Amino acid sequence: MDNSKEITRVLFENFQPQAIHLFYAIGYLAIAVFIYGVYVQIRKYRRGKPDGSWSDLFKRFVEMVKTMATHRTLVRRDKSAGRAHGLIFLGFVLLFIGTSTITLEYDILEPLFGIKFWYGNFYLLFSLVLDLAGLGLIVGLIYMMYRRKWLHLPKLDYKRVDRQEGDPDFDRSQYRREDWAFLWSFILIGITGFILEATRLVWLNDRPAVWDYRMWSPVGALLAHIMQALGMTSESAGAFRPYLWWFHGLLSLTFIACIPYTKIKHIFTAAASLMFKDPLAGRRLPKVPDDQKTAGYKTITDLTWKNLLHLDACTKCGRCQEACPANAVGAPLSPRDVILSLREFANHALSAKELPKEAELDIHGKDVGQVFMETLWSCRTCLACVEICPVAVEHVPIIVQMRRNLVEAGEMEPLLEKTLQTIHKTGNSFGESKRKRANWTKELPFEIKDARAEPVDVLWFVGDYASFDPRNQKVTQSFAKLMHHAGVNFGLLFESELNAGNDVRRVGEEGLYELLASSNIGTLQSCDFASIVTTDPHSFNTIRNEYPDFGGKFEIEHYTTLVKRLIETGQVKLKKKLDYRVTFHDPCHLGRYNKGFDAPREVIKLLGCELVEMGRNRDNSFCCGAGGGRIWIPDPVGIEKPSANRMKEAGQIEGLQVFVVSCPKDLTMFEDALKTSGFEGQFVVRELIELIDECIEYEVWEDSAVTA
Structure with a gap:
């Protein structure tokens, strides 16, 4: 008798219909919050000037996929961080594909067409791949935590070189909090996923179709044996499972809802930035359009939509700051700070339902979010920042555009x-x-x-x-x-x-x-x-x-x-x-x-x-x-x-x-x-x-x- 259809993973067993409906309601709410956030981001980009980077889209897409798959821009000059990020990236992609596969069968193919495929050998291979992916994800995240906490890398210090201690945006502590919130939430999703898997195995250890195939989920199986050794029974595992299931599920849905509003969005903006990058960025500067009233960038709305995308793509890795010669000798310039200042300005001014008055859109000056004249003139336009940026942010063209406005206004050294x-x-x-x-x-x-x-x-x-x-x-x-x-x-x-x-x-x-x-x-x-x-x-x-x-x-x-x-x-x-x-x-x-x-x-x-x-x-x-x-x-x-x-x-x-x-x-x-x-x-x-x-x-x- 073929019992392969029994070799699968239970999802909602022992859950009341009301609980299942509540989960789906929360899920749809999370998706709605996500979609609204995406809409706000797109509206922000549309408020920028046009940019002619739409040519050769298929070729651009292929190059972007190659770059992301090989992580070639991330392993340069920082192999450890690049490899760790590779584990996180690969783990996330495989887990996302896995979750999408379950959704495809459970919510679409089976109820609409009676098609089932998530069982037997396919399920076992699926389970093994996702276990290894989750393990890689957690290992990569642990290294990133270690790197931030104990290596004390100067490039991960967000204190600004163009501000004084006591200025409201000097140390940018909110970025450190966001980084740790991202790392902890991501790693908790991974860890609770494995614990949930182990709890399920202990709970159903009397079912041969589950327990006999546990080694296809090696990490979960190892944790299950540890739980049993510590005294967890089938009954206690069954009682514990719903609470852990809800915690893991709500944490995952919250993570999804937060993507457009937090650092997590770099998953998408970095890919888009790589796809639309200019291979001659900085080497060939843009001409001033004939219909443009003033030269360069004076207000945040003078930036193109691609510039605004680049601002969001920045992951704050600090590689540009580390490579910058001006920064190395103590000049008031960090290419990362310029990008983050403009990003903060754009998020405040362009994400609102109504645009502020033009006077409130000026990106030059000494206020929070504005860029100092001294900062712009410190740049050597050497392209070190553009060349090393793993997500193709084009710092130098933006800086030169802002300089054009300073030159037009006569704000430069007399010499x-x-x-x-x-x-x-x-x-x-x-x-x-x-x-x-x-x-x-x-x-x-x-x-x-x-x-x-x-x-x-x-x-x-x-x-x-x-x-x-x-x-x-x-x-x-x-x-x-x-x-x-x-x-x-x-x-x-x-x-x-x-x-x-x-x-x-x-x-x-x-x-x-x-x-x-x-x-x-x-x-x-x-x-x-x-x-x-x-x-x-x-x-x-x-x-x-x-x-x-x-x-x-x-x-x-x-x-x-x-x-x-x-x-x-x-x-x-x-x-x-x-x-x-x-x-x-x-x-x-x-x-x-x-x-x-x-x-x-x-x-x-x-x-x-x-x-x-x-x-x-x-x-x-x-x-x-x-x-x-x-x-x-x-x-x-x-x-x-x-x-x-x-x-x-x-x-x-x-x-x-x-x-x-x-x-x-x-x-x-x-x-x-x-x-x-x-x-x-x-x-x-x-x-x-x-x-x-x-x-x-x-x-x-x-x-x-x-x-x-």
Whole structure:
């Protein structure tokens, strides 16, 4: 006789009909509360500006599923937390599927169509999988509790760096309470579920269809045996079960009802944030719409719906704060605090039935929920926060949009304002005449072609610092010698080249940026060339990623890629090898912005150097502090410069001889930092081009002409 249908789990046995009806009533109420909360969230997002992130939805969805399934963004730089979260995530998903499966049969298929499948072998496998899922969930939650309570990680301290002790939103203790409430409620659901399962086994230990198959619920079976050893009988288990059943059920339904109103909603908002992320976030900033009255973000309703979604996706993990160079040196900036401030503001202003007056929607200022001007100007726009965020929050684009509003209102450092005026007037940040841009070429023993007048294979976009800064001019001359020696047919724009605008745009001066970009694009389009090369990663980024939005799509590469190819093809012959012990600093705009990690390192190895990596390297490289226009803004007295912090890191490498850079701004920032940080004489800062120059033997007449 087939008794497989008896091998299943009882749900409402010994419950009065009134109790069952009450449970369903509470369940429907919980779902109604959940649905209303979802409606409020959607209404909040709809109050933001439109965003064009709806393209390639299927591709976006697939990428989101891959990211969530592999947890690849969570295990980076914090494997323990990522793995624990993976257990929680997998456990939650499987338990959710399990609960949905029961509901599908019990409430839909069986009463409507007489279909039953939740019994026999399917049920036994189902029970085993859910037991293991629940165990993984609890293990992951226990680790997260241990991590918060005993590891004392600075990134999990919510005290704000831009507030003073005593300010109403300084320590954000409500977030700590919410975190612990989330962890305890979740773990109690899991634990009471196992105890309920064990109680059921003890209660029905005289039924072979239940007791004989108990090991398919291994955790429940183990607890059942412990309960029996402690003296629990079938009768006492039966009496205890209803109370535990109601406690577990009400706790689970409350958890569901609270999802849209608490941290729990990140289960959904994080997934949506990952799905709608911009792969070029920060690398390509948005244009100001023609119909927008003011530049940037002034009020909370200026943010797009996707921005508002990103605010809700933030899990407060602190990885952005940990990676932020401004935060590391004591500046009043935590990327997480900016996001949380805006989230609090949005929840207060946009979740209400009626929108407050426009004056009450201003996100700039000193009040609770507003963001300080000093906080926004502390950002180096290095993208460290965007790159490490596990849920794809786009901090930098939001910060730049808020800066645009500050620039329009004239709320900036006087020196920055003066620099922007200088760039507008002269086309460069040094205030030099345009005619002097190519003065460095006069010391060369050969002429460089004018790409405006004759065709060239490679057009060299030099950049401001490489053109005007005396120290960088030496590097520029060395690269020109290298190109000439390799037989590359190259030319310049001479006085027609203007500042590329990358940092101008990240400061927030969008109007000036568009003026610079349009002028450069027009000049480039009038020339005949195959590709562009630049020694300036900042120019490289904006020409590569942003000029296409203004009609200027060009093939461009950083010099390290070109030089690597010239060496490998034999066009550049290295006459000797260097035996220096070196480390390499990844420029933000070459590395994190454009994934140019390998070419510089391969060139260094081709030169014969021993490369020793600093702890923070590649996508975790530490910003020199010049980005986002900060090279034009004086640092506050008394706080460490990011460049000095980086020098300390390099100084820990035993026997280091050369700190290698591949960016004009890096050369300027780090040579200054070397003098002030106490490492002068221990090692030197050199541009990679200078090391290459040491390995090339030029014609004697060339050598003497350049060094004369």
